[in-house]
Amino acid sequence: MVNAAVPDNAVSKNTIRAIFGVRVRKWSDGSPITVFVLPDNDPLHERFSKSQLNIFPHQLRRAWDRQVYSGTGQAPTEVANEEEMVRQLSETPGSIGYLSEDRVVPELKTLEIE
Amino acid sequence: MYCPASIDRPARIVQSPDTRARIRRADLRNAGKREDDARTMNTKKDNNRITPFISFLGMALILCIHAVPCRAELYPGLQIHGFLTQGITSTSDNDFFRDSDDTLSFHFTEIGVNASWSVRSDLQLAAQILSRRAGRGSDGAPDLDYGLLDYSPISDLNRRYGVRLGRIKHPLGLYNDTRDVAFTRPGILLPQSIYFDRLRDLLLSSDGVQVYGERITPLGSFTAQLQLGYPQVDKAIEYSFFGFDAPGKMDGNPVFFGRLLYDDPSGRWRLGFTHSGARFDYEATGNDFVSDGFVYLRQYILSAQMHTDDWTFSAEYLRQPTRFRDLGPFLPQRTFPLESYYIQGVYRFAPRWDLVLRYDAIFLDRNDQDGSETTSGPEASSFARDWTIGLGWQPKPNLLFRTEMHMVDGTAWLPAQDNAAPQDQERRWKLFMFQISYRF
Numbered sequence: 001m002v003n004a005a006v007p008d009n010a011v012s013k014n015t016i017r018a019i020f021g022v023r024v025r026k027w028s029d030g031s032p033i034t035v036f037v038l039p040d041n042d043p044l045h046e047r048f049s050k051s052q053l054n055i056f057p058h059q060l061r062r063a064w065d066r067q068v069y070s071g072t073g074q075a076p077t078e079v080a081n082e083e084e085m086v087r088q089l090s091e092t093p094g095s096i097g098y099l100s101e102d103r104v105v106p107e108l109k110t111l112e113i114e
Numbered sequence: 115m116y117c118p119a120s121i122d123r124p125a126r127i128v129q130s131p132d133t134r135a136r137i138r139r140a141d142l143r144n145a146g147k148r149e150d151d152a153r154t155m156n157t158k159k160d161n162n163r164i165t166p167f168i169s170f171l172g173m174a175l176i177l178c179i180h181a182v183p184c185r186a187e188l189y190p191g192l193q194i195h196g197f198l199t200q201g202i203t204s205t206s207d208n209d210f211f212r213d214s215d216d217t218l219s220f221h222f223t224e225i226g227v228n229a230s231w232s233v234r235s236d237l238q239l240a241a242q243i244l245s246r247r248a249g250r251g252s253d254g255a256p257d258l259d260y261g262l263l264d265y266s267p268i269s270d271l272n273r274r275y276g277v278r279l280g281r282i283k284h285p286l287g288l289y290n291d292t293r294d295v296a297f298t299r300p301g302i303l304l305p306q307s308i309y310f311d312r313l314r315d316l317l318l319s320s321d322g323v324q325v326y327g328e329r330i331t332p333l334g335s336f337t338a339q340l341q342l343g344y345p346q347v348d349k350a351i352e353y354s355f356f357g358f359d360a361p362g363k364m365d366g367n368p369v370f371f372g373r374l375l376y377d378d379p380s381g382r383w384r385l386g387f388t389h390s391g392a393r394f395d396y397e398a399t400g401n402d403f404v405s406d407g408f409v410y411l412r413q414y415i416l417s418a419q420m421h422t423d424d425w426t427f428s429a430e431y432l433r434q435p436t437r438f439r440d441l442g443p444f445l446p447q448r449t450f451p452l453e454s455y456y457i458q459g460v461y462r463f464a465p466r467w468d469l470v471l472r473y474d475a476i477f478l479d480r481n482d483q484d485g486s487e488t489t490s491g492p493e494a495s496s497f498a499r500d501w502t503i504g505l506g507w508q509p510k511p512n513l514l515f516r517t518e519m520h521m522v523d524g525t526a527w528l529p530a531q532d533n534a535a536p537q538d539q540e541r542r543w544k545l546f547m548f549q550i551s552y553r554f
Contacts, residue, residue, distance in 0.1 A: 008271065014379055015271055018330045023337075025235060026269045032235030040511055041465075054381035058462075059421060065298045070283045070291040071240030071260045074193050074230055 001085075001108045005093040007031065010112035017053045019096060021063040022073050027094060035076035036088050036097035044082070048098045052113060196227035197553040199296040204547075207540035208525065209532045211249040214545075222549075223247040223254060224294050236276075238264040246294055250531035251311060251350060259283075259294070260319055272331070278324040284317055285324070285339040285373035286388050287430055288417050293318075296551035300428065300460050300470055301504045302516050303547065306527040307454035307476035308415065308432050312354045316392060316411075320345045320369055337375040342368050351394065353530045355409050355436070356445065357490060362398040364409075386417035396441060407440030424462050431455040433480075453480035470504035470518065476526050485524075494541035498524035512553050520545040 002008075007029040011019070018024045025033050038045040040057045049057045067073030079085045085097045089108050096111070104110065201222030205214040212221040228242035241261035247254030260283050266276030283291045287308055292298040309317070322343020329336045344366060352360050369392040376385045390413040398406050412435055419428045434452040438445050454476035461469040477483045478496040485493030504518030525539045533539055 011271060012330075012332065014330050014332065014335055017381060018328070018335055019271075023328050023335065024269070024271055024274055024330060025266070026271070026274075028271045030270065056421060056423075058426075059381070062298065065295065066292055068193070068195055068230070069197075069226070069228065069242070069295045069298060071228065071230060071242060071262050072264060072278070072291075074232055074238070 001089055001097055001099050001104065002111045003089055003093055003095045004107060004109050005031075006096070006109060006111070008111065009109075010114050012114050013052075013054065016111075016113050017055060020049075020053055020060060020076070022067060022076060023063075031094045034092050034095040036079050036085055036092075036095060037076045038081070038085065038098075039078060044098065044100055052098070191232040193230050194228070195230075195554060197224070197295055197297065197551060198226075199224040199549060199551040201302060201547055201549040203545070206544040208528055208543045209249075210529065210545055212532055221247060221249055224296065226259060226294065228259075236266045236269060240264065244294060248311070249529050251314070251529055257346075272329070274328040276326055278326065279322075281319055281321050282324045282341060282343065283319045284371045284390070285341060286317060286371060286390065286413075287373075287415050288384075288386065288419060288428060290317060295553075296516070296549060297514055297553055300426075300458060301472065301502060301506075302518050302549045303502075303520070303545075305430070305456035305458065305472060305474040306498070306500065307456055307474045308430050310476075310527045311529055312527060313351075315347045315350060316345050316354070316369070318346065319343075320371075322368060332379070334379050335377040337373075337377075339371075339373050341371045345369050345392070347394075350531075355394070355438075356404075357530065357536075360396070360404045361402050362396055362404060365395045365397060367393045367395070382421050384417075384419040386415070388413065388415040388417070398442075403442065403444050405440060405442030407438070407442065407445075409441075410437040410439065411435075426460045426462075427458070428460075429455065429457040450478055451480050453477050466508045468506040470502065470506065472500075472502040472504075474498075474500040474502065476524075478526055491536040492525075492539070492541075494523075495525050495528075495536040495539070498522055498526040498528075514549075514551045514553075516547075516549045516551075518547050520547075 007027050015024065019033055020035060020037070022035060027033060040061055046057055049055055049060055064075040068075050077088070079088055082099055082103050085099060086103065086105055086108070089095050089097050200220070201211070203211045203214045203219045203222055204217065207215060209215050212219045223245070225245045226242055228240065230238060230240035232238050242259040243256050244259035245254050245256045246252045258281055260281050262278050262280035262282050264276060264278045266274050268275040285291065289299065289304050289309060293304055293309055320341065320343030322341060324339055324341040326337070326339045347364070347366050349359055351364055352358065369390065371388070371390045373386060373388045377383070392411045394409045396404060396407050396409070398404055414433045415430055417430045419426065432454045436450045436452065438448055440447070456472055456474035458470065458472040461471070463469055476498050479488065482488060483497060485496035488496040499522070501521045502518055504516060506514065506516045508514045521544055523542050525536065525541065528539060
């Protein structure tokens with residue numbers, strides 16, 4: 001799920017993995033990407049990492065740690081639950097996160113993964 | 115960042131008046147907390163004027179306490195993180211991290227605090243202070259671990275190209291960038307064959323410039339980093355090369371590090387290649403047994419890592435030819451063809467638990483793996499084969515316990531400063547370690 005102001009409608013699997021790994025940081029029009037995630041041990045985070053990103057939560061954590069503790073990047077912002085995720089995604093232009101299917105709200109956009 | 119940090123994080127741009135009001139309230143709340151934090155720190159600082167190190171420790175602790183529940187983003191774009199690690203070491207023979215032979219050594223402490231500020235989406239400032247106490251080679255004096263400006267002018271969904279200026283960690287192998295952060299290490303000690311403490315100062319970081327590029331393609335993702343800079347080397351570098359402290363002076367030229375990483379489209383494989391080069395000029399004093407000359411060191415490292423549901427397999431292979439030139443009859447003209455490698459499996463057998471298995475080997479001369487032809491010390495000082503088994507338990511995302519045992523044959527990576535002369539070292543020895551680490 002992304003904020004409605006995000007210019008892109010679809011991205012590749014490699015790109016979505018790079019977005020959540022904070023390796024790419026701008027949308028195709030150059031506007032900044034803000035990433036929101038749930039805690040590492042949240043079942044939805046685990047499901048999303050494995051099925052949509054094809055990587056394990058510990059790989060993501062390792063990728064963030066490598067950047068945070070070498071000064072080359074910042075970790076995504078962690079939100080406590082899906083309500084908070086919805087709120088942050090609606091309020092932050094250029095933001096990206098994920099929600100379970102029954103939580104999808106009309107003011108947010110769904111990004112296709114090719 | 116691993117705790118629900120941003121419940122009251124102020125968003126940068128908001129759309130509705132209702133939201134703006136909510137953000138203002140959040141801002142006020144944060145401002146209040148920031149003042150409280152500042153007051154606590156000031157009081158603590160006044161009580162702790164003993165040494166800069168103690169107040170640094172105190173500050174790290176305050177930050178730790180305040181980090182539960184932590185708010186990583188104190189100010190829009192500003193993040194503060196840190197870690198604290200304490201280890202206990204014991205050996206059956208020889209010494210590791212000071213006196214550990216048949217006794218317990220507590221001389222292994224790592225404390226780090228870092229701040230990063232995302233000024234704009236393409237400009238970031240970051241710095242980390244690190245105190246590392248690890249045997250006689252590292253005394254725990256706080257030092258700037260990295261301090262850099264990162265600018266990435268060319269950036270979109272499939273690429274990011276940029277430049278980093280300042281003190282930058284060397285891109286080397288799978289682990290060097292964060293080698294002092296326990297949470298990023300597989301086990302307590304990194305494989306000593308590749309990440310040897312003996313060359314730590316040279317391998318750690320340099321003051322200079324790094325250009326980098328990330329490219330996301332249908333064939334996978336590529337990361338390239340090229341760095342040129344001056345490393346923080348001191349007299350200890352003579353120990354690393356000569357095995358003793360020579361009377362003259364060793365002058366460093368800029369060192370080069372380059373790394374290419376590839377992540378395959380399945381997300382399971384990572385492959386890497388590192389190349390580095392460093393030349394040190396030796397300047398003899400009046401009555402010196404070493405002549406004016408130089409040491410030229412190159413490294414070639416192949417890295418591979420693979421993930422399955424329960425396992426992470428890693429392997430790295432290093433070739434490191436070190437050339438001695440014109441150093442006089444005592445250090446004759448020659449090339450040391452060092453070879454080393456390790457293979458490692460981390461098995462996550464239960465949630466929050468892992469088992470580490472590793473075989474790690476180093477040969478200072480790859481044509482003389484049993485050391486029988488060595489002229490620079492006992493046979494066992496020219497190689498080391500290390501079988502490691504370790505256990506990790508992470509009861510909380512920010513708390514980690516580890517223990518491990520090394521069964522070592524050879525003394526090639528035994529810290530020279532902690533040990534007696536090589537001929538008095540035991541060839542076969544065991545190393546037991548325990549470690550607790552906290553981060554925020």
